[in-house]
Amino acid sequence: MTAPAMDISLELLRMDVPPGPRTLFQIGALRIAAGEHVAITGPSGVGKTTLLEIIAGLLLPSAGRVLVGGRDVTRMGNRERCLMRRERIGIVFQRLNLISYLTTEENVALPLAPGPVSRRAAAEAMDRIGIGGLRSRRVADLSPGEQQRVAAARVLAGHPLVVLADEPTSSLDDRNAGEVLDALSEAAGGKTMVVVSHDPRVRRGFDRVLDFGSLCAP
Amino acid sequence: MRPLTLAFRHLTRNATATVIALVAITAAVACGGVLLRLYRLAETRFATLVDGPDAVVGAKAPTMDILLGALNAEGEPPGTIPGALYRTLRDRPVMRMEDGTTLDLSAVRRAVPLLCVGRIAAARVFATDGEFFAQSGAPSAPLLKRGRWFGQSGEAVLGRGVARALGVDVGDSVNMEAARAGFSPGRLRVAGVFTSGGSAWEGCAFTSLGGVQHSGGPDAVHYVLLYLRPGSAEQVARLVDARTVAQYVDVHKEEQRLAELGGVGVRFGVSITVLVILLAGLAVAAVMITRFEGMATELAVFQAIGFTLGELGAWLVCEGLLLALPACLLGAVAEYLALPPLRALMGSALPPVTVVSGSPAWSAPVWGAAVLVTVCAVAVPFLRLLRQDTPATLRRV
Numbered sequence: 001m002t003a004p005a006m007d008i009s010l011e012l013l014r015m016d017v018p019p020g021p022r023t024l025f026q027i028g029a030l031r032i033a034a035g036e037h038v039a040i041t042g043p044s045g046v047g048k049t050t051l052l053e054i055i056a057g058l059l060l061p062s063a064g065r066v067l068v069g070g071r072d073v074t075r076m077g078n079r080e081r082c083l084m085r086r087e088r089i090g091i092v093f094q095r096l097n098l099i100s101y102l103t104t105e106e107n108v109a110l111p112l113a114p115g116p117v118s119r120r121a122a123a124e125a126m127d128r129i130g131i132g133g134l135r136s137r138r139v140a141d142l143s144p145g146e147q148q149r150v151a152a153a154r155v156l157a158g159h160p161l162v163v164l165a166d167e168p169t170s171s172l173d174d175r176n177a178g179e180v181l182d183a184l185s186e187a188a189g190g191k192t193m194v195v196v197s198h199d200p201r202v203r204r205g206f207d208r209v210l211d212f213g214s215l216c217a218p
Numbered sequence: 219m220r221p222l223t224l225a226f227r228h229l230t231r232n233a234t235a236t237v238i239a240l241v242a243i244t245a246a247v248a249c250g251g252v253l254l255r256l257y258r259l260a261e262t263r264f265a266t267l268v269d270g271p272d273a274v275v276g277a278k279a280p281t282m283d284i285l286l287g288a289l290n291a292e293g294e295p296p297g298t299i300p301g302a303l304y305r306t307l308r309d310r311p312v313m314r315m316e317d318g319t320t321l322d323l324s325a326v327r328r329a330v331p332l333l334c335v336g337r338i339a340a341a342r343v344f345a346t347d348g349e350f351f352a353q354s355g356a357p358s359a360p361l362l363k364r365g366r367w368f369g370q371s372g373e374a375v376l377g378r379g380v381a382r383a384l385g386v387d388v389g390d391s392v393n394m395e396a397a398r399a400g401f402s403p404g405r406l407r408v409a410g411v412f413t414s415g416g417s418a419w420e421g422c423a424f425t426s427l428g429g430v431q432h433s434g435g436p437d438a439v440h441y442v443l444l445y446l447r448p449g450s451a452e453q454v455a456r457l458v459d460a461r462t463v464a465q466y467v468d469v470h471k472e473e474q475r476l477a478e479l480g481g482v483g484v485r486f487g488v489s490i491t492v493l494v495i496l497l498a499g500l501a502v503a504a505v506m507i508t509r510f511e512g513m514a515t516e517l518a519v520f521q522a523i524g525f526t527l528g529e530l531g532a533w534l535v536c537e538g539l540l541l542a543l544p545a546c547l548l549g550a551v552a553e554y555l556a557l558p559p560l561r562a563l564m565g566s567a568l569p570p571v572t573v574v575s576g577s578p579a580w581s582a583p584v585w586g587a588a589v590l591v592t593v594c595a596v597a598v599p600f601l602r603l604l605r606q607d608t609p610a611t612l613r614r615v
Contacts, residue, residue: 053609058522078604079526086524097519097612101231106219111523114220138231154523 005034005191006069006088006161008055013064015050024050025216027064037185037193039202042212048196049094051212052164055194056091057081068162086111090155092165092184096147098139098154105135108153118157125157126150129183144171152180163188165195169202177201221529225537235509240545242505247549247588250498251581252556257490260567262574264476266290266418270356271330271443273451274467275299275307275458282479284465285472288332288441291342291418295334298438299464301431304331307442308349313457321457325450328353330443335401335430336394338423341380343394343406345427345435356445358417364388365410371429374406377420381411392423402433491583499587502545506538506595517603518611531600538592546585553581 010030017024025047032038042048053059054066057073058081066073069088073081085091098107105122112118126132131149134142139150148171155163165184169177177199184193185205195202196212203209229236268289276284279296286292306313308329313321330353333345351367353359360375365388368375374394376386386392388408396403406425414420431437442464446454451468458466517530525533557576561568568574 049613050609056522058609079528082521082524082526084524085522089524091522093522093612095612097522099516099519102227106227110219110520111525112219114223 004161007034007036007067008032008162008192008194009065009067010055011065011067013054013066014062015047015054015059016062017050021062023062025212027051027215030210030215032192032194034192035190036208037188037206038195039206039209040194040196040212040215041200041202041209042196042198044198046212046216048198048212049166052091052166052194052196055162056085056089056164058085086158088161090158090160090163092148092151092155092163092168094166094170096151098147098150100140101138103136103138104131104142104150104153107139107150108157110154111158121159122153122157125153128156128186129153130179145173145176148172148176148180149183152184156183161191163191163193165193165197167197167199168195169197169199174201178204181205221532222536222540224533225540228537229540235512236541239505239509239541240548243502243541243545243588243592244548244552246498246501246505247546247584248552248556250494250501250584250587251549251553252560253494253497254491254584255553255557255576255578255580256560256564256568257494258580259561259569259574259576262576263567263569264290264473265569265574266416266421267473268358268417268419269415270353270358270445271469272446273444273454273469275303275442275444275464276440276467278463278465281465281467281472282476284441284467285469285476288443289418289469291422295440298333298436298440299442299462301331301437301439303458303462303464304329304439304442307444307454315461321453323454323457325447325454326444327447328445330445331427331439332441332443333427333430333435333439334397335425335435336397336403338374338376338380338392338394338406339384341377341383341421341423343374343397343423343425345425345430347427350424353445358415358419360412360414360419362410362412365408368409368424368426371426371432372404372407373409373429374423374425375410375412376408376423378411378413379420380423381408387411394423394425401430401435495583495587498584499591502542502588503591503595506541506592507598510534510595510599511602513599514602514606515611517599518606518608521603521606521608522612527600527603530603531596534596534599535593538596539589542589542592546588549588550578550581550585554578 010027013027015024040048050059054061057076060074108126109118109122112121126135129149129152131146131153134146139147163184168180168184172180274284274288277297277299283293283296287295307326310323310326328349330349331346334342335345336343381387384392386408388410390408391405392408394403394406455466458464520530
C-alpha cells in the first residue's frame, strides 16, 4: 500500500532577509492539496527558491506557519526536519547538489537506507528517467542535462510524498526539459508536487500555475 | 549509504587530497613518536646505574665522576684512597678521635672495595674482595649464573654482557690490559659468569683484590661502596669528609641531581611527554580541521537531502579513523626506520642498543593522541554545521 500524499499550507508567512532586514515576501495563505501539482512562476530574485526551502524545512521563516501533512515545519527540531526531508520530501535543487565523486547510482541511492531494496529502487528510478545506462559513471563526467536527470532520479528513488523542484529545467533543451518534467510528473503521480521556475515551459501538465507576485499580493 | 562506506568512497575517490592528509598525519605521528622514544631512551641513559649502595667513598673528585665511575663503570677513575680506610669502614668500629669526638661507624652494614686494575677488551676489570659476592637483597646484587666466584689470583668472574661479547665461558682464559703502571697485565682464567639485574656491572669483570696486592699492586682502592642502615649516614660522612683524604658521595642525592641535570627529572619528563603528544595532536588536528572545513558545502548537501547531524558526525568520525589508523601504522614504520640512524647520531647521550632497545610501544601515547584528536576534530565541522545557513551554502556551490 502506498502512503497517501500530503497537503501543504502556508499561513501568514513572512520572510525577512538582511540587510535591514527587509521583507523579501509575505504570503497571507496558500493551500496546496494532497496530490496536487503546482507550478509557481516568477522572475528571478523574488524569493521562489526561498519559499521552496522554507517548505522543505531548510530555512525557517521570520513569521508564520508552514504545515506539511498537517505538521508545522517551523516547530520541528533540526533532526525532525532532516528526517522529514529524507522520508517524505524529495527536492530537486537548482544547482543539483550532486556529489561529484560518487557514481550516478550512488548519488541516486544516497538518501536511501543501504541494502538491496534501495539499490533496486535506485535502478528503477534511473531506468524511468532514462539514465539506466549511466549508473556506474561519475556524475562529474556527465553532461548538465544528464546531471539534471540524476538529480530528478535521486528524488524519485525515495518515493517521497511531496516533490519540490527548483528550476528543474534550467539547463535543459526543450526535448530534455519536457522529458524531465514528464518524468517528475509521472513519478509524482498521486503525490504533491511544487515546482518553482522562471522557465515559461514549466506550465504543461500542472493542476495550477501560480504567479509568485500574485501570491504575495496583499 | 552507510557512514563507513561514504567515508571510504570519499577518501578513495579524492586520492590526491587523501594522500596529502595521510602523509601529513603520518609525518606528525612519526615525528612525535621519534621524539617521544628519543626522550624515553634519554631517560634510560642511566638505567644501568648499579642500584643498591647508599654511598660511595672515593678520592677527592667531582661527585658525579665518582658516582658514574663506581656505579656505571664509565669515565676514568679518580685517584686511589688508602686500603686502610676501606678496612676501617668494613670493620665498623666506634672511633675516638684525638679531639675527644666519638664517631660510631656501626651504621655501615657492608663495605665493598673496588680497584680498577685494567680492561678486558672494552670491559673494565675491578679488583674486589669477598664482600662483593656477599651483597644480597639489592636490585643489582651479583648473582652467579655459572661456575664459581674467583678464589685465587689469576681468576676472574665476568659479567654476563662481557662473556657474551667476548664469546667466552667458564674455564676459558682472557687477556687483561693493565690500567696503569703498578698493575700487571696478564691472562685471567674465567671462574664464573654472573648477572646483576641488568646493571653496568654485567659489562665488567671482577678479580681478586688480594691477588692484585700480592703481585705488587698498591694497598689502595678507587672506591668503597657503602650499604648503610637507614638514617645513619651522617657520622660516616663526617668521618670521611672531615678526617680523611677521601670524600663521601650520597648515592641517592647524586642520582636525583643526575636526573635533573640530565633533563629526565619527573616534572621535566612529564612536561616533555605532554608537549610532544600535544604537538603531534595539534599537527593532526590542523590537518583534520582543514580537511573537514573544505567539506562544508558537501556537508550542507547531505543535510539538505536528509542526513541528520548524527549521521554526518558518524561519517566524519569514520573518515577520520580511516585516515588516522593507517597513518599511525605508517608513522610507526617511518619511526622504526628513522630511529636507528638518529640514535647513532646521538652517540653516548643515549644508552647503547645492547642495554636498552626501546620498545615501539613507547610511542603509543602519540598514536592514541592522533586517533583521539582525529575524533575530536569532528567537533569543528559539527559546530559549524549547527550554525550553518544550509541554503546559503548550497547557493554558493
